[in-house]
Amino acid sequence: MEQPRQAVNRITLGVVGVALALGGVLLAGTASSVGSRLPDGWPTAPEGSTLADRAFLADLRTSGWWTPAVIATTVVLTLLLARWFLGQCGSTRPRRLRLPAPGGVLHLDALNDVLAERTASLAGVARCRVLVRARGTRLYVHTHIWLHPGTAPVAVQDALSAVLTEARDAALPYSVVGRTRISATSHKIAHIR
Secondary structure (H helix, E strand, O other), rough: OOHHHHHHHHHHHHHHHHHHHHHHHHHHHHHHHHHHHHOOOOOOOOOOOOOOOHHHHHHHOOOOOHHHHHHHHHHHHHHHHHHHHHHHHOOOOEEEEEEOOOOOEEEEEHHHHHHHHHHHOOOOOEEEEEEEEEEEEEEEEEEEEEOOOOOOHHHHHHHHHHHHHHHHOOOOOOOOEEEEEEEOOOOOOOOOO
8 A cells, every 4th residue: 555655646746846847937938928817916027028027036136035035935845845755765664673682573564464363363353454563663553453243342452452462572672552443343134125
């Protein structure tokens, strides 16, 4: 699920960048016909010149606020877009975590599979979905379980706590933060026609 989302984000970033660049070039180089289509209150170029006329820009540059505003806006936008782009380039979660034992490595996919298998085998659980993410020195375990009809959430609470305790023991020195969502499966009622 992570790869298609990253691809869509990268494509969106590229399309937005190209569209903004083309829009800027078109606005800077078009005739004054653009000025008649601008909203009320926007500055317009003098008649018979382009929107970015040299005299118009020189007049703006004489204002004390113009240069710092343009520089600050450009820097902030550049940093925000660069941060977003760099976030799309790398993997958002590490695949392996180093453990304190020599050569010790914890594979997140393996931990995810084991936790899903242990949770699905609990009495009263019809099915489950487990997602383990690592951020810094913490592991976030997101569990969504569906209970069999008639099973109370309290009946599986202690067993779920035991599964998270096992995960904490396996992931030391990393801390484990667990979040569980509990749903109930619906009663299947046969319909007669």
